[in-house]
Amino acid sequence: MEQLLNDYTLRTVTLGTAILGAVSGALGTFAVLRRQSLLGDAVSHAALPGIGLAFILTGSKASLVLMVGAGLAGWFATAIVLLITAGTRVKYDSALGLVLSVFFGAGLVVLTYIQRYPNANQAGLDSFLFGQAASLIVADVITMTILGGVALAALLLFWKEFKVLAFDPEFAHSLVLPVRWLDIGLTTLLVVAIVIGLQTVGVVLMSAMIIAPATAARQWTDHLGVMTLVSMVTGALCGVGGALLSTSISNLPTGPTIVVCATGFVVISMLFAPLRGIIWQRIRRTVQNRELRSESVLLDLFELARTHDDLTYPHMEPALRVIHPQRGTLYRQLRRLQGKGLVQMHQNGAWALTPDGVRVCDQLRKDRIG
Amino acid sequence: MNAVEVRDLTVAYRESPVLWDIDLDVAPGVLMAIVGPNGAGKTTLIKAILGLLKPAAGQIRILGKPYRRVASLMGYVPQRGTVDWDFPTSVLDVVLMGLYGRIGWVRRPGRSERREAMEALEKVEMTGLAHRQIRQLSGGQQQRVFLARALVQDARVYLMDEPLQGVDATTERAIIDILHSLRSSGKTVLAVHHDLQTVSSYFDEVLLLNVRRIASGPVSKVFTDTNLRLTYGGRIAIIKGAP
Numbered sequence: 317m318e319q320l321l322n323d324y325t326l327r328t329v330t331l332g333t334a335i336l337g338a339v340s341g342a343l344g345t346f347a348v349l350r351r352q353s354l355l356g357d358a359v360s361h362a363a364l365p366g367i368g369l370a371f372i373l374t375g376s377k378a379s380l381v382l383m384v385g386a387g388l389a390g391w392f393a394t395a396i397v398l399l400i401t402a403g404t405r406v407k408y409d410s411a412l413g414l415v416l417s418v419f420f421g422a423g424l425v426v427l428t429y430i431q432r433y434p435n436a437n438q439a440g441l442d443s444f445l446f447g448q449a450a451s452l453i454v455a456d457v458i459t460m461t462i463l464g465g466v467a468l469a470a471l472l473l474f475w476k477e478f479k480v481l482a483f484d485p486e487f488a489h490s491l492v493l494p495v496r497w498l499d500i501g502l503t504t505l506l507v508v509a510i511v512i513g514l515q516t517v518g519v520v521l522m523s524a525m526i527i528a529p530a531t532a533a534r535q536w537t538d539h540l541g542v543m544t545l546v547s548m549v550t551g552a553l554c555g556v557g558g559a560l561l562s563t564s565i566s567n568l569p570t571g572p573t574i575v576v577c578a579t580g581f582v583v584i585s586m587l588f589a590p591l592r593g594i595i596w597q598r599i600r601r602t603v604q605n606r607e608l609r610s611e612s613v614l615l616d617l618f619e620l621a622r623t624h625d626d627l628t629y630p631h632m633e634p635a636l637r638v639i640h641p642q643r644g645t646l647y648r649q650l651r652r653l654q655g656k657g658l659v660q661m662h663q664n665g666a667w668a669l670t671p672d673g674v675r676v677c678d679q680l681r682k683d684r685i686g
Numbered sequence: 687m688n689a690v691e692v693r694d695l696t697v698a699y700r701e702s703p704v705l706w707d708i709d710l711d712v713a714p715g716v717l718m719a720i721v722g723p724n725g726a727g728k729t730t731l732i733k734a735i736l737g738l739l740k741p742a743a744g745q746i747r748i749l750g751k752p753y754r755r756v757a758s759l760m761g762y763v764p765q766r767g768t769v770d771w772d773f774p775t776s777v778l779d780v781v782l783m784g785l786y787g788r789i790g791w792v793r794r795p796g797r798s799e800r801r802e803a804m805e806a807l808e809k810v811e812m813t814g815l816a817h818r819q820i821r822q823l824s825g826g827q828q829q830r831v832f833l834a835r836a837l838v839q840d841a842r843v844y845l846m847d848e849p850l851q852g853v854d855a856t857t858e859r860a861i862i863d864i865l866h867s868l869r870s871s872g873k874t875v876l877a878v879h880h881d882l883q884t885v886s887s888y889f890d891e892v893l894l895l896n897v898r899r900i901a902s903g904p905v906s907k908v909f910t911d912t913n914l915r916l917t918y919g920g921r922i923a924i925i926k927g928a929p
Contacts, residue, residue, distance in 0.1 A: 349773060473792055480783045484769045490736055490762035491787030491839070538819040540774045 329449050329563055332457040333555035333574075336513040337525065339464035341551025342471055343509035344530035345544045346502060349482050354409065355394065355503075357523035358416040360510045362393030364423025364519045367444055368430055377440070379456040379515060383463070387511045393419050394503055423519070446569035447518030449559035460512045467508045470501070478502050479540060516559060518571035525551060528578035535589035554578040606652075611680060613640060613649040614658060617669050618677040627674045630666035687750045689714040689843050689874035690735060695744030697730050704730045708744070708899050712876065712891070714842075717869045719879040719888070719905075722895035723918050728878045729765070731895065732845045735876070736762055748843055758787060761841030763832050763849050771820050771828065778816040780831050781806055784838035806834040809864060826857035833861060844868065846877040862888050885909055 347356050363386035370385025371377060393415050400411040427442055443451055471478065480488045481498045489495045506526070513522050533547035558574025587595050616639050621629040633646065640646040650667055653659040658673035669677065692710040696703055705727040712718055720728045733739050735746055737753040748756045761784075781803040782795045789795055795803075807813045810830040815823070823831065829849060836844060849865075850858050865875055865888070876893075879885060885892055886905045894900040894908065894917040901908045901916075 349770075476783075476786050476789070476794060477791070479775075480786050483773050483775065483780070483783070484764065486733075486736075486738055486764055486768065487762055487783065487835070488786075489738055490757070490760060491784075492757040493787060534774065538774045538821070539776070540779075543774050 325450070326560070326563070328454055328457055329452050329559050330556050332452045332460055333449060333516055333559035333570075334552040335457070335460050335464045336516055337529070337551035337553065337555030338548040339467055339551075340509045340513055340522075340525040341529040341533070341547035341549070342468060342544050343506045344526035344528075344551065345533065345540075345547045346471075346478060346482055347506055347526050348530040348534065349540075350502075352503075352506070353523065353527040354412050355397070356506060356510060356526035358393055358397065358412045358419075359390035359507055360514065360519045360522035361416045361423070362419035363387070363390045363511060363514055364444065365389055365419055365426050366392075366423075367441065367514070367519075368423060368426030371430060371441060372426070372433075379459045382444075382515070383459065383511045386514055387507055389419065390507045390510060391504070394507070420519070443518075443569075444514055445518050445520055447514070447516050447521070447571035447574075448562075449516045449570040450563045452516060456515060463508055463512050467505045470505055474498070474501065513555075516555070516570055517574055518569065521571035521575050524571075524575045524578055525554070528575070528582050529554060532578075532581040532585035535585035535592045550578075550581050554581060609645065610649040610652050613646065614653055614669070614673060615677055615680060616640070617659060617667065618674070618681075621669060627677075628668045628670065630662045630664075630668035632664075632666045636667070687714075688712060688747075689716070689749060690876065691745075691747040691750075692731075692735070693745045693747075695731075695734060695746065696742045697727070697734055697739065698742045703742075703897060705734065705741075706898050708895075710893060710899065710902055712874055714749075714874050715869055715872050716874055716891050717865055717889050718874075718876050718891040718893060718902075719885050720876060720893045720895055721879055721882065721885060721917065722900075726896040726917075728895055729847055732847055732876065732878065736760060736845055759842040761836040761839040761844040763836045763844070763846035765847045766825065766828050766832065766851060771823070773820065775820060776816070777807070777812065777818050777820060777823070777831055778803055780820060781834045781838060784835040787839070802838055803834070806837040809837060810834045811860060825851075826853035829853050829861070830857065833864060837864070842873060844873060844875045844877075846875065848878045848880065850877075850879065850881070882914070 344353075344356070347353050366385040366387070366389025367382045369389070370382050374381050397408070397411045397415050400406050400414070401408050406414070430441060440448075440451060477488070477493055477498050480491070480493070481495060481502065485495055485499070488498070510522055510526065513525055517525055529547040529551035530543070532550050533543045536546055537543050554574055554577045557577040559570055561577075562568040562570040562573040585593070587593055590596050613636065616636060617631065618627065620631050620635060621627045633650075637646055640649075650659060650661075653673070654661065658670055658676055659667055660670050661667055688711045690710065690712040692708055695705055695708040697705040708731065720731065722728055730739070734741050735748070737757060746753055749759060778800070782799060784806075785795060785799050785802065789799065804813060804816065807816055810833050812827065812830050812834065815827065820828070820831065829851070833849060836846070849861055853861065865877070868875055869890075877889075879889070886909060889905055891903060892905050892909050893902040894913050896917050901913045
């Protein structure tokens with residue numbers, strides 16, 4: 317195996333997977349924002365019979381031929397989903413599930429049929445199930461580059477139209493944009509993004525390449541352009557990582573390896589991203605809670621002092637503990653407030669507001685009432 | 687020539703009519719409230735006028751022409767809840783979207799478009815929040831952003847779906863001032879409105895709607911107890927009243 321993997325193969329594989337990752341990352345951004353990630357899953361599963369039929373009809377395994385077959389089948393599936401939702405009371409998700417499983421089943425039947433085909437050329441089509449990066453040749457990568465390049469160029473060209481389509485399609489209509497055609501166009505680009513990844517990632521898990529990089533990217537930014545770029549880079553890294561791992565370990569299918577890689581990115585982003593990450597939000601909540609607790613101690617001191625005509629009148633800790641029974645917490649809050657110069661401890665151990673503390677209390681009371 | 691002219695408009699979802707045989711004339715420069723109970727078809731009427739849904743029957747003419755020829759002369763303020771406010775974009779970006787139709791294909795918004803968007807944000811007193819992520823806005827601020835986006839459309843007829851929904855008193859005042867200044871520059875505004883108390887002080891004309899047109903015209907003439915009872919009294923009342 318090691319000898320098989322000379323640099324040339326590696327370079328081809330790396331380039332191919334980087335391209336597929338970048339393209340699916342870019343189009344995935346829009347699919348995720350338009351809540352169409354499941355459509356990607358349906359399209360990729362539906363591509364399987366298209367691949368089989370394209371092979372039966374042409375006898376060729378050239379990637380362009382198979383991609384066209386896959387693309388047409390994926391497109392056909394999308395159209396059927398739309399017809400079902402428009403013409404019946406079946407809901408969108410049920411229609412997707414239905415089309416996905418029916419097409420996938422048909423695809424498996426076609427593949428089984430091909431395996432009995434009296435033609436030595438048939439071997440390898442089943443690698444489309446879970447993907448096989450090692451099977452990429454230069455011609456495949458060239459096809460992927462051209463198709464992916466066209467898809468990215470179209471995305472860039474119609475960027476603002478696609479953006480308003482994704483955010484507010486009805487408003488896009490009021491701008492006299494051809495919303496239906498834009499929708500068809502963007503969906504077609506999604507189909508292209510899926511199709512160029514099928515040989516490497518496989519039909520079963522290709523949707524992960526649409527969903528995962530975009531989901532990870534959303535965590536890091538609030539800007540659509542930046543999100544698309546981050547998603548492209550993430551997709552490319554996932555693709556390359558998964559493909560290299562699967563080519564260096566024999567019999568490891570590429571699709572699952574890439575998905576494991578992508579899952580890593582998503583988990584890290586969910587946890588550690590600033591602002592949206594779970595850990596960041598946890599920290600912020602803790603800080604807020606602490607802030608709120610010490611504010612309430614401060615205000616209670618204020619309330620107690622108010623009954624004495626002197627807002628800096630000192631009180632012993634037990635008087636405050638009536639309101640704040642937890643001994644440790646109260647003491648910590650008082651120390652924190654002392655550190656900020658808002659309260660001071662008198663010699664007898666009584667606590668009082670400082671003039672600064674009184675000012676802060678006045679402000680807080682105004683904010684809370686107003 | 688009327689700004690909006692609706693004849694015999696019927697819209698149906700799966701056989702049951704949502705709007706039934708509506709006639710409506712709105713003169714240019716009029717501020718009209720569309721009033722009626724939930725499910726009366728107010729949003730549907732706005733969407734039909736905008737060409738967002740296909741009527742089962744009837745004609746709609748805007749400034750004397752069929753919709754397709756004058757679509758660019760209409761501005762739209764949708765209900766706040768119709769979009770995902772977690773979408774990765776900024777306030778200024780959303781307002782710029784109002785110019786996307788005019789900018790033309792392929793081109794990107796440039797400095798002059800940005801200036802125009804900022805001016806619209808100034809009118810709704812939101813310049814300070816131009817670069818905010820839209821998730822961080824309050825309900826009233828979201829409403830103002832949508833209004834600013836419609837202002838840059840520079841339309842002749844504005845259709846607004848509950849522009850005052852869930853806004854505080856200050857924002858309500860600000861939005862009404864903007865509507866009045868639109869009127870004084872000759873624009874026509876149709877707005878879905880819920881607060882019956884303020885109809886007569888805010889609007890010139892009113893359309894009372896409950897699937898059928900109950901009444902329409904100047905507020906002083908049309909906005910009567912009898913008509914309101916007909917509008918809100920449920921469909922039974924309407925059937926009784928029908929010949």
